[in-house]
Amino acid sequence: MLRMNFWLKLLAILALVLWPTSLNGQRIEADKFQHFVAGAGIEVVGKVVIPEIKPWKRVLITGTIGAAYELGQGRFDVWDLTADVLGGILVEVIW
Numbered sequence: 001m002l003r004m005n006f007w008l009k010l011l012a013i014l015a016l017v018l019w020p021t022s023l024n025g026q027r028i029e030a031d032k033f034q035h036f037v038a039g040a041g042i043e044v045v046g047k048v049v050i051p052e053i054k055p056w057k058r059v060l061i062t063g064t065i066g067a068a069y070e071l072g073q074g075r076f077d078v079w080d081l082t083a084d085v086l087g088g089i090l091v092e093v094i095w
Helices: 006-018 030-049 055-072 078-094
Strands: none
Touching (some): 030 055, 030 078, 055 078
8 A cells, every 4th residue: 555645644634624714714614514524434434344445436435425415405516525525535645
C-alpha cells in the first residue's frame, strides 16, 4: 500500500476544518457539512467491515448510499451527494 505524504494528510485535515466556509467567508449550510461527515462515517465503516476491496469501490459505495438517501427523501441535491463523496475521499486520503 502506498504511504500517504504527510503534507497531503495535513491538507486533507485542513480541508475538513475549513470546508464549511466558502471563499467569500460565508458559511455553507449545515446540511452540506452533515452530509460530508456522514460520507466520512460511511467510509470508516466500509474500511472496517470490507477492508479488502479497493478504495475507489468503497467511495463508490459511499456515493451510492448517499444517492439512495437523497432519493428516499423525495429530492435529489447534487451538492449533498458531492459532500457525501468528498467525505469518503477524505477518509481514504487520511487513513
